[in-house]
Amino acid sequence: MDGDWPEGEVGDFLRSRRARIQPEEVGLTRHGRRRVPGLRREEVAQLAGVSVDYYIRLEQGRGSGGTSRTASGGVSDAVLDAIARVLRLDETEHAYLRTVARPRQRQRGARDRRPPAPRVRPGVQILLDGMERSPAFVLGRRMDVLAWNALGDAVNGFSRLPPAGRNIPRQVFLDPAGRELYPEWAAVAAQTVAHLRLAAGRYADDPELCALVGELSLKSEDFRRLWADHEVRECAYGVKKIRHPVAGLLTLPYETLTVGQDPEQTIVVYTPEAGSETAERLALLGSWTTV
Known part of the structure; x- marks a missing residue:
């Protein structure tokens, strides 16, 4: 996994979630053939009450710009709450969005340093x-x-x-x-990936966690398929x-x-x-x- 996975992750996550929702489910009328499954970015922005340009920046990992931000420069809770409501995120997904949507203040070289080995008291x-x-x-x-x-x-x-x-x-x-x-291997596999992705959002600067995801992606087609679903649980x-x-x-x-x-x-x-x-x-x- 590369060093920018949190920034890319917010866009992939939002796209996967809006693909799950049909326009009719949120009171919109379907007109003609749609090039993308689910909701368009413009529709999410409209329903969430933010500008289309701002929502596009958010999907591109540039959501710290504009006026809907906190004093520290991150995306505001109000914006993320509105998007979570439109995309019908559950509690875990909502918390995950808050984690990956906000820029992290990383120390120089943080990804190159291994965290201390965990010890059980x-x-x-x-x-x-x-x-x-x-x-x-x-x-x-x-x-x-x-x-x-x-x-x-x-x-x-x-x-x-x-x-x-x-x-x-x-x-x-x-x-x-x-x-x-x-x-029940399929259920265990899906649950394992969903939990690991949740950890990946929380500890994006952990090089060993990034290496684990990379190893599994390289060696297991099943893992790659499930990881692409962007489920968090x-x-x-x-x-x-x-x-x-x-x-x-x-x-x-x-x-x-x-x-x-x-x-x-x-x-x-x-x-x-x-x-x-x-x-x-x-x-x-x-x-x-x-x-």
């Missing part, structure tokens, strides 16, 4: 180990697996992977075993199915928690219902790991 590891009946692990900003408990390792096999392989996107798209591990909770080689099919509801004092780290905890078939299989799997 000892207290967090103790917390993980205390969850004896729940598989749990910690993810970093690039969806690297930074720590885990015994049952989390038994389910996912983190300790058997090389350090570079302890990364959810690489596991999903580059490890041939990923499609066997996840019976938080993975705060849900249900994931895993086909374990010993325990069989596991249906795993999960919840996520942000680590205090380190919002870039997220604890993922699988929470199967007590007495369920998956809970019984996990109990058996846990007993094997302690033998």
Whole structure:
């Protein structure tokens, strides 16, 4: 990925979102054949109450000009809120637009400097180990697996992977075993890309994150296709199915928690219902790991 991805991203994101909305959905009349799917830029500008020239500059990553800006030179909340309303963005998409639409004040050479290696505090590891009946692990900003408990390792096999392989996107798209591990692979893949794009907007100056996106784009056609969709999504909770080689099919509801004092780290905890078939299989799997 190149160093200007946030500026190009705002235009790609807005184009992908206006392509989803038909004129009739927002009260406009369709006249003749349209060269672009969805709304035209002129129509978005009209509905949002901004000039066409200003909206075009925004799609081109030049939205800090003009009068609809903040004192610091960024696009105003009012403009972004109006565009989000017209494009029917959900809460996550709206927040993402605010992130990528505003110019970043980068320090010279910031992209060339590697961020410090993430470390999981000892207290967090103790917390993980205390969850004896729940598989749990910690993810970093690039969806690297930074720590885990015994049952989390038994389910996912983190300790058997090389350090570079302890990364959810690489596991999903580059490890041939990923499609066997996840019976609902297509859904997991789409969710993984949507979450990674959200991180890319937040941490655009992270060279390792840029390198990860570049690696996946180069090596995986599926990743390239999904990345081009410009979907963004938080993975705060849900249900994931895993086909374990010993325990069989596991249906795993999960919840996520942000680590205090380190919002870039997220604890993922699988929470199967007590007495369920998956809970019984996990109990058996846990007993094997302690033998």
